[in-house]
Every structure is written in structure tokens, then in C-alpha cells.
Amino acid sequence: MTRSPLDAENTTYLWARSIVEELVRCGIDTFFVAPGSRSTPLTVSVAEHPDTQVVVHVDERGTAFAALGYGRATGRPAGWITTSGTAVANGLPAVVEASVDGVPLLCLTADRPPELRGSGANQTIDQVDIFGSYPRHFVDLPPPSGNIPLEAVLSTVDEAVSHAMRVPPGPVHLNAGFRKPLEPVSNGPLPTLSKRLRRWAGSREPLMRRPTAQPSVTAAVMDVLAQHVRGVERGLIVAGRLDGKEEMEAVRSFAEHVQWPLIPDITSGLRLGSAGTAPRVAHADSILADSDAGDAWAPEVVLHFGGRAVSKRLRLLLRDAAPSVYAVVRPDPSRFDPDHRVTDHIEARVAPVCAGLVERSERQGASKWTQRWLQADTTVAETLQNGLMAADDTPRLSEPGVARLITRRIPASHALVLASSMPVRDANRYAHTDGARVSVLANRGASGIDGTIATAAGCTVGTEDPATLVIGDLAALHDMSSLALLQKHPVVVVLINNEGGGIFHFLPISDHDTVFESYFATPQSVDFSRAVEAFGLHWAQAQTLNDLASVYDEACGRAATEGTSTIIEVQTDRNDNRHIHDRLDTQCAEAVAKVLAKQ
Numbered sequence: 175m176t177r178s179p180l181d182a183e184n185t186t187y188l189w190a191r192s193i194v195e196e197l198v199r200c201g202i203d204t205f206f207v208a209p210g211s212r213s214t215p216l217t218v219s220v221a222e223h224p225d226t227q228v229v230v231h232v233d234e235r236g237t238a239f240a241a242l243g244y245g246r247a248t249g250r251p252a253g254w255i256t257t258s259g260t261a262v263a264n265g266l267p268a269v270v271e272a273s274v275d276g277v278p279l280l281c282l283t284a285d286r287p288p289e290l291r292g293s294g295a296n297q298t299i300d301q302v303d304i305f306g307s308y309p310r311h312f313v314d315l316p317p318p319s320g321n322i323p324l325e326a327v328l329s330t331v332d333e334a335v336s337h338a339m340r341v342p343p344g345p346v347h348l349n350a351g352f353r354k355p356l357e358p359v360s361n362g363p364l365p366t367l368s369k370r371l372r373r374w375a376g377s378r379e380p381l382m383r384r385p386t387a388q389p390s391v392t393a394a395v396m397d398v399l400a401q402h403v404r405g406v407e408r409g410l411i412v413a414g415r416l417d418g419k420e421e422m423e424a425v426r427s428f429a430e431h432v433q434w435p436l437i438p439d440i441t442s443g444l445r446l447g448s449a450g451t452a453p454r455v456a457h458a459d460s461i462l463a464d465s466d467a468g469d470a471w472a473p474e475v476v477l478h479f480g481g482r483a484v485s486k487r488l489r490l491l492l493r494d495a496a497p498s499v500y501a502v503v504r505p506d507p508s509r510f511d512p513d514h515r516v517t518d519h520i521e522a523r524v525a526p527v528c529a530g531l532v533e534r535s536e537r538q539g540a541s542k543w544t545q546r547w548l549q550a551d552t553t554v555a556e557t558l559q560n561g562l563m564a565a566d567d568t569p570r571l572s573e574p575g576v577a578r579l580i581t582r583r584i585p586a587s588h589a590l591v592l593a594s595s596m597p598v599r600d601a602n603r604y605a606h607t608d609g610a611r612v613s614v615l616a617n618r619g620a621s622g623i624d625g626t627i628a629t630a631a632g633c634t635v636g637t638e639d640p641a642t643l644v645i646g647d648l649a650a651l652h653d654m655s656s657l658a659l660l661q662k663h664p665v666v667v668v669l670i671n672n673e674g675g676g677i678f679h680f681l682p683i684s685d686h687d688t689v690f691e692s693y694f695a696t697p698q699s700v701d702f703s704r705a706v707e708a709f710g711l712h713w714a715q716a717q718t719l720n721d722l723a724s725v726y727d728e729a730c731g732r733a734a735t736e737g738t739s740t741i742i743e744v745q746t747d748r749n750d751n752r753h754i755h756d757r758l759d760t761q762c763a764e765a766v767a768k769v770l771a772k773q
Contacts, residue, residue: 177222180375184361186352189318189327190215191223193282193350196328198225199380200335202253202280204244204635205229206237210257212297213284214356217255229635229659231628234261236656238268239625241279243632246615247589249417251278251338251346252632258285259297262304262349267624272345273308275415275481275619276506278338279345281309287317287351301349311337311346317353320365328374328381336384342506389505391522391530399520399527400534402475402499408543409434410473410497412488413442414504415481415618416524424528425479426452431532433540435547439483440592440602440614446581447611453540455547457554457762459603462487464763468494470770471547475499479524482510482618484602489513503527542773550769557765558604561758569719572754573670573746574604576644579719580668584642585730586610588666591630593645594621596751597670601644604758613637623649627667631659640664640733647671651700657709660739666729667741668722669702672748702743712740 179195182188194216197203204227205220207213220226231237234256244252256262262283272279285291286298302314313330316322331348338346355361374381403409411434413425422443429436429452437458438444445456455461462471462485472495481504483489492500493513501518502510509519520527540548562575569575577600584590590612592598598616615633617626627650630643643665650669660667706713712729716722722744729740 178375180367180371182364183358184355185318185320185364186215186356186361187219187358188324188364190219192324192328193331194219194223194226196331196380197253197280197335198223199378200332202251202335203227205253205255206231206241206244206632207255208232208234208237208257208261210261210284211356212286212352213255213257215352216282216284216350218358220253220255227635229663231656231659233655234264235267235625236628236653236659238265238281239628239653239656240632240635240659242268242272242277242617242625243591243615243629244636245272245277245279246629247613247633247636249278249343251280251335251343252636253280253282255282256284257297258283258301259299262301263299266305267620267622269305269308269345269347271617271619271622271625273310273619275617276342276344277619278343280334280338281305281345281347283347283349285314285349285351287353305345305347308345309347310340310344313348315348315350317351323368324365324371325368325381332380332382332384336386339386341387341389342508388523389521391520391527395520396527396530396534399501399518400531402501403432403477403531403535406475407541408472408474410476411436412476412478412483413438413444413480414478414483415439415441416443416479419443421480421524424525426450428528428531429453431537432535433538433544434477435544437483437488439480439485440598440605441484441616441618442480443611443613445602445605446590446607446609446614448607453544453548455551456605456607457551457558457603459485459487460554460558460759460762461547461550461766462491463759464766465490467763467766467770473497476501478502479528480504484598484618546769546773550766553765553769554762555607557761558758561761571717571719571722571744571746573672573751574600574754574758575719576668576670576722576744577601577604578606579722580642580644580726582606582609583723583726584609584612585640585734586612587639587734588730589613589615589633589637589639589641591626591633591641591643591665592616593626593643593649594618594623595646595649597644597646624652625656626650627653627665628656628659630665630667631656631663634663634665640666640730642666642668642730644668644670647673647700647702648696650702654705657706657711657741660711661709663739664733664737665739666726666733667739668726669741669743670746671702671743672746672751673699702741706741712738713743714740715743715745717745
């Protein structure tokens with residue numbers, strides 16, 4: 175028989191059990207818990223609830239990023255539970271990422287009661303507004319007391335969940351003070367409960383229903399936007415990060431309707447796999463390798479759907495082109511205009527806007543402008559394929575080659591998680607389009623490299639399927655403790671080890687030899703095989719791309735049938751990697767120049 179949330183040992187557990195019950199009723203049933211003493215009532219309450227899924231991990235930062243990964247994969251917030259003190263501070267990087275990139279997350283932190291705050295009591299810090307302006311909502315809950323109606327606590331939970339889910343979604347923070355005893359023991363009589371609470375306990379509904387409002391756009395705004403589209407010869411569609419298949423299909427269908435070049439960011443979900451008959455330009459970043467040819471690709475009108483794109487070259491093209499109309503469509507009021515070129519910010523869901531534009535415009539054929547983009551895209555794809563071959567006509571091991579191979583072989587059931595720095599950039603530039611169209615997740619809000627392994631683990635909790643993670647050695651070192659999460663949550667990790675920070679070789683500081691290697695490239699010589707062995711995970715090393723294909727397929731098979739994780743180490747050279755990128759850029763620029771010469 176299911177236990178009533180009102181059936182509690184003391185007032186502390188009456189509150190804790192009711193908070194968890196209300197969260198479950200609001201749709202938050204997955205919790206990532208870092209063990210601690212002060213959070214005991216919350217931990218016991220989620221552990222004993224029949225409808226919760228609980229992931230326990232020793233590292234607070236790791237659990238916070240795992241909760242972030244869950245939110246990225248599902249669009250629903252997970253609960254992050256931690257004890258008081260610096261444990262809470264460890265959640266800041268994940269909270270920042272969730273806030274900047276609009277990922278729902280519920281932070282449920284335990285705290286000391288008011289009489290211990292500022293008293294020098296052990297493990298007590300100022301947790302009020304510890305995350306600054308990043309949470310969408312913050313409440314400092316007082317310690318459980320019979321003098322405070324439980325209805326006030328439940329409605330506070332309802333409001334917090336609403337803030338996490340409304341547009342733009344993001345993190346919320348409930349800071350809950352608790353007095354001892356923290357264990358579920360009898361400790362005096364429970365407060366008198368109202369009729370409303372007893373009705374609540376007998377139902378499955380939250381105390382206060384708060385449907386999530388969706389931003390919409392007026393017909394007048396749609397008419398103006400449609401007018402921008404009509405009769406345009408050089409129109410461009412940019413797809414940034416999109417949330418879900420509905421948005422992806424809406425953007426793809428609109429591009430197919432108007433036959434404007436569609437430039438999909440790797441996080442859009444449209445960069446990989448088939449795009450149907452939409453005029454997708456998958457290799458735009460390489461097409462733009464020759465900055466002197468920018469005028470040939472400068473658009474008159476740009477419609478940007480979703481979040482920010484990875485490509486710096488695309489951003490610079492649009493900055494210099496200064497199109498007469500640059501409309502950003504995203505359900506978020508925050509400004510997205512680093513170069514101050516946006517003329518219209520349409521705060522609305524992407525799918526209805528795309529559908530409205532299709533209704534208000536005639537189907538078009540591909541213009542010469544579109545045909546030029548598509549011809550260049552085909553030429554660049556062939557150039558990259560040839561450029562990544564060795565002299566004996568076999569695939570050459572390189573970081574661009576890894577991006578191309580993994581995106582071609584990744585199983586359709588996987589999500590692809592990309593670490594910041596080089597992996598996400600290489601996938602955006604070099605990914606193959608012949609593979610499966612899979613969800614692509616990357617912490618590109620604040621673009622930090624911390625918590626990436628944990629993010630991938632949290633993704634698998636949300637999807638209930640394995641994930642593939644491509645990560646560099648420094649990002650892996652940042653999150654080694656999260657390898658413990660991979661013991662139960664299957665992730666195939668492709669670890670590109672170039673013994674330092676390869677991305678710094680692309681910065682001007684790389685020309686300053688006296689400081690570059692020690693202070694920026696930060697060389698390391700960690701034996702990752704021993705670290706992986708310590709966590710009881712599978713480890714493999716790939717010496718060639720053919721090796722990588724073989725061990726990757728085997729690892730994906732184990733992840734599917736056994737639910738186990740594998741770390742595949744790929745050794746590359748940082749200096750060589752820079753030269754390969756430069757050579758591919760030169761080859762692509764020359765190939766595109768020939769396309770333009772024929773126009």
C-alpha cells in the first residue's frame with residue numbers, strides 16, 4: 175500500500191515527504207543526490223517514494239551536471255539534492271549553464287536553521303542567493319514548523335516548478351533549512367492538518383495547478399515577417415539549437431518550402447542524417463574558409479531559428495553582410511545579438527512561426543543563390559573526404575576524421591554529447607551527413623568544459639538509452655570523478671588525447687613560444703587506462719581510424735546488450751592537428767573558389 179505523504183514521523187519529515195510528493199505530482203520524478211547529513215530528510219524522502227528514480231553520486235558538481243544532462247535530454251527538470259556548505263557552491267557551474275542555455279533544473283539544497291547561520295557553526299555558509307542572478311526563482315524555506323501552514327510549502331514548490339518550466343526554462347533554487355533530528359524518528363506531535371491537505375493527500379494532483387504559458391506571436395507580426403520573405407533572392411535560414419523534433423521538422427519544412435539555403439548548427443538536430451528535399455548546407459563553416467569570398471555568400475535577409483550557432487565564420491559573415499532583415503525567432507526574451515545586427519527579435523515558439531510563414535508564402539524553386547550554396551556544399555564534402563585520406567588511400571587518423579567517423583557510425587538510439595572546445599567545433603565543421611539523425615547535446619550556454627562526463631551520464635538517465643560522448647583530455651580530467659556514474663549509465667566515450675589544450679593552438683598566443691606550452695597548452699601525461707581501470711570500466715585504444723571504427727562498434731554493442739560503458743582513447747598530436755585543419759581549410763577554399771569562378 176502506498177504511504178500517504180502526511181504519514182510522517184515528525185514535522186521535518188511531514189515537510190520533506192510532502193515536498194517530494196508535490197514535486198512528483200508536478201512531473202519531477204528523477205533526483206540526483208550527493209550524500210550528506212543535513213539533506214537527510216530530503217534524501218530519505220526521495221529514496222522511499224515509490225515513483226521516484228534516484229541517482230546517487232559522491233561529487234556534488236557531478237550530480238548537478240548529471241541533472242543538467244537529464245534536463246537537456248528530456249526538456250524536463252530533474253531534482254539536484256545536496257547538503258549544506260560548499261556542497262551547494264559546487265553546483266554553480268551547472269546552474270550557470272542551465273540559466274544561460276535555458277535548461278530546466280531544480281536545485282533542492284539543505285541548509286542550517288537561522289540560529290546557526292553566521293554563528294561559526296560547522297559546515298555553515300551563507301547560501302541565500304548563492305547562485306546570484308542565475309536562477310529563475312529562489313526561495314529560502316524556513317525550517318519545518320507547525321506554525322507555518324504546509325499549504326504554503328506546497329504552493330511554493332508549485333511556483334518553483336512553474337518558473338523552471340516556463341519560457342525561458344532554467345534553474346530554480348529551493349534552499350531548505352532543517353533542525354535536528356534529521357532522521358525519521360518520532361519527535362512530538364504533528365501539526366493539525368486542514369481539510370484541503372487531506373483532500374490533497376488522497377488525490378494525485380498538485381495543490382495548485384500551473385499550466386505552462388507559451389509565448390505566441392500576433393497575426394500582424396507574422397504578416398510583417400512574411401513580407402520580409404517574399405521576393406527575396408538571397409535569403410538564408412540559420413538553425414541554432416532547437417528543442418525537440420517538432421521544431422526541427424518545422425524549420426526543415428519551411429526551408430523546403432521557400433528553398434532558401436539552410437545552415438544547421440550541430441546542436442540543431444538538422445546537421446546530421448537526411449534533410450529530405452530541404453536545401454541544407456551542412457558544410458557552411460568550410461565553405462566560408464576563404465574570408466575574402468564573403469561577398470559571394472552575403473545574404474539580404476536572414477531568419478535565425480533557435481539558439482546560438484557554433485560557427486564563428488558564420489557569425490562574422492552575418493556581421494559583415496549587415497543584412498537588411500536579420501530576424502531571430504526563439505521563445506526567449508533575452509537578447510541574442512553579439513554583433514548588434516538583429517533587426518527583429520520574435521519571442522515565440524519556432525514551430526508555429528515556421529508554419530505561419532509557410533501559410534503566408536508561396537512555394538518557391540531553388541534560386542541561383544541557393545544552387546550556388548548547394549554546389550559548394552557538395553564540393554566541400556568531397557574535398558573533406560579526399561583530404562582526410564592518407565597517401566595509401568586509407569582513412570588517416572585525425573581529429574576531424576574522428577568527428578566524421580563517429581557521426582557516420584553512431585547508432586540511431588544514441589544521443590551524441592560533445593564537449594566544448596574542439597569536439598563540438600569539429601563536429602559542426604566535419605560531421606558526416608550519411609549517418610543517423612540523432613540528438614546532439616553540448617553545454618554551449620557558457621561553453622565551459624567542466625561536468626561533461628556527468629552531463630552525458632545524466633542524458634542516458636533521461637533517454638534510457640546509451641549515449642556517445644566525444645571529449646578532449648583536459649575536459650576529461652576536469653570530470654574524472656564522474657566516471658563513477660558510467661558504472662551504471664552506459665556511455666561510449668571517445669577520448670581524444672592530444673596531451674593538452676589543442677584549441678589554444680588556434681589562438682594568437684600560440685606564436686609566443688616562451689609562455690604558450692606551459693601556461694596555455696598545459697601538457698599532461700595521464701595514463702587514462704589506469705584511471706578507467708580504477709572505476710571498473712572497459713578501456714580500448716585506437717591507433718587508426720579503422721581501429722576506431724571496430725572498437726567503437728563493439729563498445730556500442732556492449733552498451734546496448736550489457737549496459738556497460740567504454741572509454742576509447744585516441745592519441746593525436748596538437749601541432750599536427752592545427753596543420754591538418756589549416757590544410758583542409760586551404761583545400762576547401764580552393765575548391766569553393768572554382769565553384770564561384772563558374773558562376
